[in-house]
Amino acid sequence: MLRALWRSPAVAGPAALVERNLVIYRHTWYLLLAEVFEPVLYLLSMGVGIGALVGHVPGLGGGDPSVGYVDFVAPALLATAAMNGAMNETTFNIYGKLKMLHTYDSILATPLRIRDVALGEVAWALLRGTAVTVVFGAAVAAFGLLHSPWAVLILPGSLLIAFAFAAAGLAVVTYIRSWQDFQLVQLVMLPMFLFATTFYPLGVYARPVQIAVECLPLYQSIELVREPSLGVMNAGVGLAALYLLVFGALSMALALHRLERTLVP
Template identity: 65%
Template sequence: MTELRLPHDTVPVRRFSGAGTMVERNLLIYRHTWYLLLAEVFEPVLYLLSIGVGIGELVGRVPGLGDSTVGYSAFVAPALLATAAMNGAMNETTFNMFAKLKLNRTYQSIRATPMTARDIALGEALWAVLRGTLITTGFLVVVSVLGMAHSPGILLVLPGAALIGFAFACVGLVVVTHLRSWQDFQFIQLAMLPMFLFATTFYPLGVYPRWLQIVVECLPLYQSIELVRQPSLGQFGAGLLLPTVYLAALGLLSLRWAMARIDRVLTD
Protein backbone atom coordinates (compact mmCIF):
# COMPACT_ATOMS: atom_id res chain seq x y z
CA MET A 1 0.00 0.00 0.00
CA THR A 2 1.42 3.34 -0.96
CA GLU A 3 1.61 6.04 1.69
CA LEU A 4 -0.34 9.19 1.00
CA ARG A 5 1.79 12.32 1.41
CA LEU A 6 0.64 15.88 1.27
CA PRO A 7 2.62 18.19 -1.00
CA HIS A 8 5.01 20.50 0.80
CA ASP A 9 3.21 23.62 -0.36
CA THR A 10 0.14 22.69 1.71
CA VAL A 11 1.88 23.79 4.91
CA PRO A 12 1.78 27.55 4.30
CA VAL A 13 -1.70 27.16 2.78
CA ARG A 14 -2.96 25.47 5.94
CA ARG A 15 -1.26 28.11 8.08
CA PHE A 16 -2.99 30.95 6.32
CA SER A 17 -6.31 29.07 6.31
CA GLY A 18 -5.95 28.71 10.09
CA ALA A 19 -5.36 32.43 10.43
CA GLY A 20 -8.35 33.06 8.20
CA THR A 21 -10.46 30.92 10.51
CA MET A 22 -9.50 33.20 13.42
CA VAL A 23 -10.52 36.25 11.40
CA GLU A 24 -13.82 34.59 10.46
CA ARG A 25 -14.50 33.77 14.11
CA ASN A 26 -14.00 37.38 15.16
CA LEU A 27 -16.19 38.62 12.32
CA LEU A 28 -19.00 36.37 13.48
CA ILE A 29 -18.69 37.77 17.00
CA TYR A 30 -18.54 41.41 15.91
CA ARG A 31 -21.55 40.88 13.67
CA HIS A 32 -23.64 41.39 16.80
CA THR A 33 -21.48 44.06 18.46
CA TRP A 34 -20.41 46.17 15.44
CA TYR A 35 -21.63 49.33 17.16
CA LEU A 36 -18.66 49.11 19.56
CA LEU A 37 -16.45 50.22 16.69
CA LEU A 38 -18.41 53.47 16.50
CA ALA A 39 -17.20 54.37 19.99
CA GLU A 40 -13.59 54.20 18.79
CA VAL A 41 -14.47 56.48 15.88
CA PHE A 42 -16.20 58.89 18.23
CA GLU A 43 -13.10 59.45 20.41
CA PRO A 44 -10.81 60.94 17.71
CA VAL A 45 -13.77 62.96 16.40
CA LEU A 46 -14.02 64.60 19.83
CA TYR A 47 -10.30 65.46 19.73
CA LEU A 48 -10.70 66.83 16.22
CA LEU A 49 -13.64 69.06 17.10
CA SER A 50 -12.30 70.26 20.46
CA ILE A 51 -8.63 70.76 19.59
CA GLY A 52 -8.41 70.71 15.80
CA VAL A 53 -11.37 73.04 15.28
CA GLY A 54 -11.62 74.80 18.64
CA ILE A 55 -7.96 75.64 19.21
CA GLY A 56 -7.51 75.81 15.44
CA GLU A 57 -9.61 78.98 15.42
CA LEU A 58 -6.98 80.57 17.68
CA VAL A 59 -3.92 79.09 15.94
CA GLY A 60 -4.97 79.69 12.33
CA ARG A 61 -2.27 78.50 9.93
CA VAL A 62 0.55 76.17 10.96
CA PRO A 63 3.98 77.78 10.40
CA GLY A 64 7.05 75.94 9.18
CA LEU A 65 5.34 73.44 6.88
CA GLY A 66 6.32 75.02 3.57
CA ASP A 67 2.66 75.53 2.70
CA SER A 68 1.14 78.59 4.30
CA THR A 69 -2.38 77.48 3.34
CA VAL A 70 -2.43 74.52 5.76
CA GLY A 71 -4.89 75.19 8.56
CA TYR A 72 -4.47 73.74 12.01
CA SER A 73 -7.41 71.35 11.68
CA ALA A 74 -5.99 69.95 8.41
CA PHE A 75 -2.66 69.47 10.21
CA VAL A 76 -4.18 67.65 13.20
CA ALA A 77 -6.67 65.46 11.30
CA PRO A 78 -4.08 63.09 9.69
CA ALA A 79 -2.38 62.59 13.06
CA LEU A 80 -5.68 61.60 14.63
CA LEU A 81 -6.29 59.25 11.69
CA ALA A 82 -2.98 57.51 12.44
CA THR A 83 -3.83 57.42 16.15
CA ALA A 84 -7.21 55.85 15.38
CA ALA A 85 -5.48 53.07 13.42
CA MET A 86 -3.02 52.54 16.27
CA ASN A 87 -5.67 52.40 18.99
CA GLY A 88 -8.07 50.27 16.97
CA ALA A 89 -5.45 47.59 16.34
CA MET A 90 -3.68 47.65 19.70
CA ASN A 91 -6.88 47.65 21.75
CA GLU A 92 -7.81 44.41 20.01
CA THR A 93 -4.53 42.63 20.71
CA THR A 94 -4.22 43.87 24.30
CA PHE A 95 -7.56 44.51 26.05
CA ASN A 96 -9.70 42.09 24.06
CA MET A 97 -7.05 39.43 23.65
CA PHE A 98 -6.12 39.51 27.36
CA ALA A 99 -9.63 38.38 28.27
CA LYS A 100 -9.43 35.52 25.77
CA LEU A 101 -5.95 34.55 26.90
CA LYS A 102 -6.16 34.86 30.68
CA LEU A 103 -9.82 34.86 31.70
CA ASN A 104 -11.94 32.96 29.18
CA ARG A 105 -9.06 30.68 28.17
CA THR A 106 -10.37 30.77 24.63
CA TYR A 107 -7.05 29.92 23.05
CA GLN A 108 -6.57 26.83 25.20
CA SER A 109 -9.75 25.46 23.64
CA ILE A 110 -8.62 26.47 20.17
CA ARG A 111 -5.33 24.64 20.68
CA ALA A 112 -7.35 21.42 21.02
CA THR A 113 -8.00 21.79 17.28
CA PRO A 114 -5.35 21.47 14.54
CA MET A 115 -4.70 25.23 14.85
CA THR A 116 -1.28 26.26 16.17
CA ALA A 117 0.02 29.23 18.12
CA ARG A 118 1.23 30.68 14.80
CA ASP A 119 -2.31 30.48 13.42
CA ILE A 120 -3.64 32.27 16.48
CA ALA A 121 -1.01 35.02 16.40
CA LEU A 122 -1.32 35.65 12.67
CA GLY A 123 -5.11 35.46 12.73
CA GLU A 124 -5.45 37.92 15.60
CA ALA A 125 -2.96 40.26 13.93
CA LEU A 126 -4.92 40.19 10.65
CA TRP A 127 -8.19 40.79 12.48
CA ALA A 128 -6.67 43.73 14.39
CA VAL A 129 -5.46 45.22 11.09
CA LEU A 130 -8.96 44.92 9.65
CA ARG A 131 -10.48 46.43 12.79
CA GLY A 132 -8.06 49.35 12.84
CA THR A 133 -8.63 50.02 9.15
CA LEU A 134 -12.40 50.02 9.60
CA ILE A 135 -12.12 52.55 12.44
CA THR A 136 -9.82 54.73 10.35
CA THR A 137 -12.21 54.54 7.41
CA GLY A 138 -15.06 55.75 9.59
CA PHE A 139 -12.98 58.65 10.85
CA LEU A 140 -11.82 59.45 7.31
CA VAL A 141 -15.45 59.83 6.26
CA VAL A 142 -15.97 62.35 9.08
CA VAL A 143 -12.82 64.28 8.10
CA SER A 144 -13.96 64.44 4.47
CA VAL A 145 -17.47 65.57 5.38
CA LEU A 146 -16.01 68.36 7.54
CA GLY A 147 -13.91 69.53 4.59
CA MET A 148 -10.54 68.81 6.24
CA ALA A 149 -9.15 66.67 3.41
CA HIS A 150 -6.36 68.97 2.21
CA SER A 151 -5.25 66.74 -0.70
CA PRO A 152 -6.56 63.78 -2.72
CA GLY A 153 -3.53 61.98 -1.27
CA ILE A 154 -5.54 61.50 1.91
CA LEU A 155 -6.91 58.36 0.22
CA LEU A 156 -3.51 56.81 0.91
CA VAL A 157 -4.59 56.84 4.54
CA LEU A 158 -6.26 53.46 4.06
CA PRO A 159 -3.19 51.41 3.04
CA GLY A 160 -1.21 53.48 5.52
CA ALA A 161 -3.70 52.63 8.25
CA ALA A 162 -3.37 48.93 7.41
CA LEU A 163 0.41 49.12 7.86
CA ILE A 164 0.07 51.13 11.08
CA GLY A 165 -2.47 48.62 12.36
CA PHE A 166 -0.16 45.72 11.49
CA ALA A 167 2.78 47.22 13.36
CA PHE A 168 0.85 48.07 16.53
CA ALA A 169 -1.23 44.89 16.45
CA CYS A 170 1.94 42.80 16.49
CA VAL A 171 3.43 44.93 19.27
CA GLY A 172 0.21 44.36 21.20
CA LEU A 173 0.55 40.59 20.69
CA VAL A 174 3.93 40.69 22.39
CA VAL A 175 2.74 42.96 25.20
CA VAL A 176 -0.33 40.89 26.06
CA THR A 177 1.76 37.78 26.69
CA HIS A 178 3.64 39.65 29.43
CA LEU A 179 0.57 41.06 31.20
CA ARG A 180 -0.21 39.44 34.54
CA SER A 181 -3.43 41.22 35.54
CA TRP A 182 -5.69 44.11 34.56
CA GLN A 183 -3.54 46.41 36.69
CA ASP A 184 -0.68 45.95 34.24
CA PHE A 185 -2.65 47.86 31.60
CA GLN A 186 -1.58 51.02 33.41
CA PHE A 187 1.89 50.46 31.97
CA ILE A 188 0.41 50.47 28.47
CA GLN A 189 -1.27 53.80 29.12
CA LEU A 190 1.96 55.09 30.63
CA ALA A 191 3.62 54.52 27.24
CA MET A 192 0.74 55.34 24.91
CA LEU A 193 -0.46 58.63 26.39
CA PRO A 194 2.90 60.51 26.29
CA MET A 195 3.51 59.16 22.78
CA PHE A 196 0.10 60.46 21.70
CA LEU A 197 0.75 63.89 23.18
CA PHE A 198 4.32 64.44 21.99
CA ALA A 199 4.63 62.54 18.67
CA THR A 200 3.74 65.73 16.69
CA THR A 201 0.03 65.00 16.97
CA PHE A 202 -0.81 68.62 17.76
CA TYR A 203 2.29 70.59 16.73
CA PRO A 204 5.22 70.28 14.30
CA LEU A 205 8.49 68.59 15.10
CA GLY A 206 10.32 71.91 14.83
CA VAL A 207 9.04 73.12 18.21
CA TYR A 208 11.48 70.74 19.94
CA PRO A 209 15.23 71.17 20.40
CA ARG A 210 17.24 68.94 18.08
CA TRP A 211 18.13 66.31 20.69
CA LEU A 212 14.45 65.85 21.56
CA GLN A 213 13.52 65.75 17.87
CA ILE A 214 15.71 62.65 17.52
CA VAL A 215 13.89 60.98 20.42
CA VAL A 216 10.49 61.81 18.93
CA GLU A 217 11.53 60.54 15.49
CA CYS A 218 12.21 57.14 17.04
CA LEU A 219 8.62 56.80 18.27
CA PRO A 220 6.43 54.43 16.21
CA LEU A 221 3.48 56.82 16.42
CA TYR A 222 5.59 59.64 14.95
CA GLN A 223 6.48 57.45 11.97
CA SER A 224 2.81 56.48 11.67
CA ILE A 225 1.74 60.12 11.64
CA GLU A 226 4.34 60.94 9.00
CA LEU A 227 3.09 58.08 6.83
CA VAL A 228 -0.39 59.58 6.87
CA ARG A 229 0.25 63.32 7.20
CA GLN A 230 2.64 63.73 4.27
CA PRO A 231 0.27 62.46 1.54
CA SER A 232 -2.67 64.14 3.29
CA LEU A 233 -0.89 67.47 2.82
CA GLY A 234 0.10 66.68 -0.76
CA GLN A 235 3.69 65.70 0.02
CA PHE A 236 4.90 62.64 -1.89
CA GLY A 237 8.40 61.28 -2.33
CA ALA A 238 11.26 59.57 -0.55
CA GLY A 239 10.06 60.90 2.80
CA LEU A 240 7.45 58.13 2.86
CA LEU A 241 10.06 55.38 2.57
CA LEU A 242 11.43 55.61 6.12
CA PRO A 243 8.08 55.31 7.94
CA THR A 244 7.04 52.48 5.61
CA VAL A 245 10.19 50.46 6.28
CA TYR A 246 10.15 51.33 9.99
CA LEU A 247 6.58 50.13 10.56
CA ALA A 248 6.95 47.03 8.37
CA ALA A 249 10.10 45.99 10.23
CA LEU A 250 8.51 46.68 13.61
CA GLY A 251 5.48 44.59 12.71
CA LEU A 252 7.40 41.63 11.29
CA LEU A 253 9.88 41.44 14.17
CA SER A 254 7.10 41.77 16.75
CA LEU A 255 5.01 39.10 15.00
CA ARG A 256 7.89 36.64 15.08
CA TRP A 257 8.47 37.35 18.76
CA ALA A 258 4.73 37.10 19.51
CA MET A 259 4.42 33.68 17.88
CA ALA A 260 7.10 32.28 20.16
CA ARG A 261 5.63 33.99 23.23
CA ILE A 262 2.07 32.80 22.59
CA ASP A 263 3.25 29.25 22.03
CA ARG A 264 5.13 29.38 25.35
CA VAL A 265 2.19 30.86 27.27
CA LEU A 266 -0.28 28.31 25.92
CA THR A 267 2.08 25.43 26.60
CA ASP A 268 2.79 26.35 30.24
Protein backbone atom coordinates (compact mmCIF):
# COMPACT_ATOMS: atom_id res chain seq x y z
CA MET A 1 0.00 0.00 0.00
CA LEU A 2 2.65 2.51 1.10
CA ARG A 3 4.94 1.13 -1.56
CA ALA A 4 2.32 1.69 -4.22
CA LEU A 5 1.79 5.25 -3.02
CA TRP A 6 5.53 5.89 -3.10
CA ARG A 7 5.72 4.64 -6.67
CA SER A 8 2.71 6.57 -7.95
CA PRO A 9 3.74 9.39 -10.30
CA ALA A 10 2.22 12.03 -8.02
CA VAL A 11 4.80 11.15 -5.36
CA ALA A 12 7.62 9.65 -7.41
CA GLY A 13 7.90 12.78 -9.59
CA PRO A 14 8.55 15.27 -6.79
CA ALA A 15 10.65 12.63 -5.02
CA ALA A 16 12.95 12.35 -8.04
CA LEU A 17 13.58 16.08 -7.84
CA VAL A 18 14.31 15.89 -4.13
CA GLU A 19 16.72 13.09 -4.95
CA ARG A 20 18.50 15.30 -7.48
CA ASN A 21 19.04 18.02 -4.90
CA LEU A 22 20.18 15.43 -2.39
CA VAL A 23 22.85 14.19 -4.81
CA ILE A 24 24.24 17.73 -5.02
CA TYR A 25 23.85 18.26 -1.30
CA ARG A 26 26.12 15.29 -0.63
CA HIS A 27 28.96 17.48 -1.91
CA THR A 28 27.86 20.66 -0.14
CA TRP A 29 26.35 19.58 3.18
CA TYR A 30 28.78 21.78 5.10
CA LEU A 31 26.81 24.79 3.87
CA LEU A 32 24.26 23.80 6.48
CA LEU A 33 26.77 24.60 9.22
CA ALA A 34 27.47 27.95 7.60
CA GLU A 35 23.76 28.64 7.62
CA VAL A 36 23.49 27.82 11.31
CA PHE A 37 26.54 29.94 12.12
CA GLU A 38 24.67 33.22 11.70
CA PRO A 39 21.79 32.58 14.12
CA VAL A 40 24.29 31.18 16.62
CA LEU A 41 26.20 34.45 16.38
CA TYR A 42 23.01 36.40 17.01
CA LEU A 43 22.29 34.19 19.99
CA LEU A 44 25.77 34.71 21.46
CA SER A 45 25.55 38.42 20.88
CA MET A 46 22.20 38.49 22.68
CA GLY A 47 23.44 36.27 25.46
CA VAL A 48 26.66 38.11 26.14
CA GLY A 49 25.68 41.65 25.31
CA ILE A 50 22.20 42.83 24.59
CA GLY A 51 20.62 40.46 27.09
CA ALA A 52 22.37 42.23 29.93
CA LEU A 53 21.23 45.60 28.61
CA VAL A 54 17.61 44.54 28.39
CA GLY A 55 17.37 42.36 31.46
CA HIS A 56 13.98 40.74 31.52
CA VAL A 57 11.17 40.97 29.03
CA PRO A 58 7.93 41.93 30.66
CA GLY A 59 4.41 40.87 29.90
CA LEU A 60 4.08 37.62 27.98
CA GLY A 61 0.51 36.50 28.42
CA GLY A 62 -0.22 33.54 30.70
CA GLY A 63 3.20 32.25 31.67
CA ASP A 64 6.13 33.69 33.48
CA PRO A 65 5.52 37.44 33.83
CA SER A 66 9.11 38.19 33.04
CA VAL A 67 11.26 36.09 30.80
CA GLY A 68 15.01 36.38 30.32
CA TYR A 69 15.89 38.24 27.16
CA VAL A 70 17.83 35.42 25.53
CA ASP A 71 15.00 32.95 26.24
CA PHE A 72 12.73 35.42 24.52
CA VAL A 73 14.87 35.91 21.43
CA ALA A 74 16.01 32.30 20.85
CA PRO A 75 12.62 30.98 19.61
CA ALA A 76 12.31 33.93 17.23
CA LEU A 77 15.73 33.13 15.81
CA LEU A 78 14.62 29.51 15.40
CA ALA A 79 11.56 30.54 13.43
CA THR A 80 13.66 32.94 11.35
CA ALA A 81 16.19 30.19 10.64
CA ALA A 82 13.44 27.89 9.35
CA MET A 83 12.12 30.73 7.22
CA ASN A 84 15.51 31.66 5.76
CA GLY A 85 16.62 28.08 5.24
CA ALA A 86 13.52 27.35 3.16
CA MET A 87 13.18 30.68 1.41
CA ASN A 88 16.83 31.00 0.34
CA GLU A 89 16.36 27.71 -1.43
CA THR A 90 13.24 28.68 -3.36
CA THR A 91 14.38 32.22 -4.16
CA PHE A 92 18.15 32.43 -4.80
CA ASN A 93 18.73 28.84 -5.77
CA ILE A 94 15.65 28.45 -7.91
CA TYR A 95 16.30 31.77 -9.61
CA GLY A 96 19.70 30.42 -10.58
CA LYS A 97 18.13 27.21 -11.87
CA LEU A 98 15.48 29.11 -13.82
CA LYS A 99 17.60 31.84 -15.36
CA MET A 100 21.24 30.71 -15.30
CA LEU A 101 21.40 26.93 -15.28
CA HIS A 102 18.14 26.20 -17.12
CA THR A 103 17.84 23.10 -15.02
CA TYR A 104 14.14 22.62 -15.64
CA ASP A 105 14.33 22.65 -19.45
CA SER A 106 15.73 19.15 -19.50
CA ILE A 107 13.61 17.93 -16.59
CA LEU A 108 10.39 18.95 -18.31
CA ALA A 109 11.39 16.85 -21.32
CA THR A 110 10.92 13.80 -19.08
CA PRO A 111 7.59 12.53 -17.76
CA LEU A 112 7.82 15.04 -14.91
CA ARG A 113 5.29 17.86 -14.99
CA ILE A 114 5.61 21.43 -13.79
CA ARG A 115 3.65 20.63 -10.67
CA ASP A 116 6.04 17.74 -9.89
CA VAL A 117 8.95 20.16 -10.15
CA ALA A 118 7.23 22.76 -7.98
CA LEU A 119 6.21 20.25 -5.31
CA GLY A 120 9.65 18.63 -5.39
CA GLU A 121 11.44 21.95 -4.91
CA VAL A 122 9.12 22.99 -2.08
CA ALA A 123 9.56 19.60 -0.42
CA TRP A 124 13.31 19.99 -0.69
CA ALA A 125 13.26 23.55 0.66
CA LEU A 126 11.11 22.32 3.52
CA LEU A 127 13.71 19.68 4.33
CA ARG A 128 16.47 22.27 4.20
CA GLY A 129 14.62 24.69 6.45
CA THR A 130 13.84 21.93 8.91
CA ALA A 131 17.45 20.72 8.90
CA VAL A 132 18.69 24.21 9.74
CA THR A 133 16.15 24.48 12.54
CA VAL A 134 17.08 21.11 13.98
CA VAL A 135 20.80 21.89 14.08
CA PHE A 136 20.25 25.40 15.42
CA GLY A 137 17.62 24.00 17.82
CA ALA A 138 20.24 21.62 19.17
CA ALA A 139 22.47 24.62 19.80
CA VAL A 140 19.64 26.46 21.54
CA ALA A 141 18.95 23.42 23.70
CA ALA A 142 22.64 23.12 24.49
CA PHE A 143 22.62 26.70 25.74
CA GLY A 144 19.79 25.62 28.04
CA LEU A 145 17.20 27.88 26.49
CA LEU A 146 14.33 25.42 26.07
CA HIS A 147 12.19 25.34 29.17
CA SER A 148 9.21 23.16 28.47
CA PRO A 149 8.35 19.71 27.16
CA TRP A 150 6.11 21.59 24.76
CA ALA A 151 9.32 22.53 22.97
CA VAL A 152 9.02 19.31 20.96
CA LEU A 153 6.33 21.19 19.03
CA ILE A 154 9.12 23.29 17.55
CA LEU A 155 9.82 20.50 15.07
CA PRO A 156 6.38 20.30 13.43
CA GLY A 157 6.20 24.07 13.81
CA SER A 158 9.37 24.59 11.83
CA LEU A 159 8.10 22.20 9.16
CA LEU A 160 5.04 24.36 8.79
CA ILE A 161 7.07 27.59 8.74
CA ALA A 162 9.44 26.14 6.16
CA PHE A 163 6.52 25.04 4.00
CA ALA A 164 4.83 28.44 4.13
CA PHE A 165 7.98 30.37 3.21
CA ALA A 166 9.22 27.84 0.66
CA ALA A 167 5.92 28.21 -1.19
CA ALA A 168 5.98 31.99 -0.80
CA GLY A 169 9.54 32.09 -2.12
CA LEU A 170 8.56 30.01 -5.13
CA ALA A 171 5.72 32.41 -5.89
CA VAL A 172 8.03 35.41 -5.48
CA VAL A 173 10.80 34.02 -7.68
CA THR A 174 8.47 33.82 -10.68
CA TYR A 175 8.23 37.63 -10.60
CA ILE A 176 11.96 38.27 -10.40
CA ARG A 177 13.56 39.59 -13.59
CA SER A 178 17.19 40.12 -12.53
CA TRP A 179 19.49 39.84 -9.53
CA GLN A 180 18.78 43.53 -8.86
CA ASP A 181 15.20 42.60 -8.01
CA PHE A 182 16.39 40.65 -4.99
CA GLN A 183 17.07 44.02 -3.37
CA LEU A 184 13.32 44.56 -3.42
CA VAL A 185 12.81 41.20 -1.74
CA GLN A 186 15.32 42.27 0.91
CA LEU A 187 13.40 45.48 1.32
CA VAL A 188 10.41 43.44 2.44
CA MET A 189 12.23 40.71 4.35
CA LEU A 190 14.49 42.96 6.46
CA PRO A 191 11.74 45.06 8.04
CA MET A 192 9.70 41.93 8.62
CA PHE A 193 12.67 40.36 10.40
CA LEU A 194 13.23 43.48 12.50
CA PHE A 195 9.66 44.29 13.42
CA ALA A 196 7.95 40.90 13.79
CA THR A 197 8.66 40.79 17.53
CA THR A 198 12.01 39.11 16.94
CA PHE A 199 13.86 41.35 19.35
CA TYR A 200 11.16 42.77 21.60
CA PRO A 201 7.52 41.99 22.43
CA LEU A 202 4.45 43.32 20.69
CA GLY A 203 3.68 45.55 23.68
CA VAL A 204 6.29 48.09 22.60
CA TYR A 205 4.04 49.18 19.70
CA ALA A 206 0.92 51.29 19.65
CA ARG A 207 -2.23 49.23 19.01
CA PRO A 208 -2.63 49.99 15.28
CA VAL A 209 0.98 48.98 14.66
CA GLN A 210 0.38 45.83 16.70
CA ILE A 211 -2.42 44.80 14.36
CA ALA A 212 -0.20 45.34 11.31
CA VAL A 213 2.58 43.28 12.87
CA GLU A 214 0.17 40.49 13.74
CA CYS A 215 -0.64 40.14 10.03
CA LEU A 216 2.99 39.36 9.14
CA PRO A 217 3.72 35.71 8.37
CA LEU A 218 6.96 35.88 10.34
CA TYR A 219 5.09 37.15 13.40
CA GLN A 220 2.81 34.13 13.22
CA SER A 221 5.81 31.87 12.72
CA ILE A 222 7.51 33.28 15.79
CA GLU A 223 4.32 32.84 17.81
CA LEU A 224 4.17 29.22 16.70
CA VAL A 225 7.64 28.55 18.11
CA ARG A 226 7.95 31.01 20.97
CA GLU A 227 4.85 30.05 22.90
CA PRO A 228 5.60 26.32 23.12
CA SER A 229 9.26 26.84 23.89
CA LEU A 230 8.33 29.13 26.78
CA GLY A 231 5.74 26.60 27.88
CA VAL A 232 2.76 28.75 27.01
CA MET A 233 0.05 26.90 25.13
CA ASN A 234 -2.98 28.83 24.01
CA ALA A 235 -5.30 29.38 21.06
CA GLY A 236 -2.74 31.69 19.50
CA VAL A 237 -0.57 28.72 18.63
CA GLY A 238 -3.39 26.98 16.77
CA LEU A 239 -4.29 30.21 15.03
CA ALA A 240 -0.68 30.69 13.93
CA ALA A 241 -0.59 27.15 12.55
CA LEU A 242 -3.79 27.73 10.63
CA TYR A 243 -2.52 31.05 9.31
CA LEU A 244 0.69 29.49 8.00
CA LEU A 245 -1.16 26.57 6.44
CA VAL A 246 -3.48 28.89 4.52
CA PHE A 247 -0.65 31.29 3.65
CA GLY A 248 1.45 28.38 2.34
CA ALA A 249 -1.40 26.84 0.35
CA LEU A 250 -2.31 30.15 -1.30
CA SER A 251 1.33 30.83 -2.12
CA MET A 252 1.66 27.37 -3.59
CA ALA A 253 -1.39 27.86 -5.79
CA LEU A 254 -0.02 31.18 -7.02
CA ALA A 255 3.41 29.66 -7.63
CA LEU A 256 1.93 26.83 -9.69
CA HIS A 257 -0.18 29.20 -11.72
CA ARG A 258 2.82 31.42 -12.43
CA LEU A 259 5.17 28.57 -13.26
CA GLU A 260 2.67 27.10 -15.74
CA ARG A 261 2.86 30.43 -17.53
CA THR A 262 6.61 31.00 -17.41
CA LEU A 263 7.95 27.50 -18.02
CA VAL A 264 5.79 26.48 -21.00
CA PRO A 265 7.48 27.57 -24.23
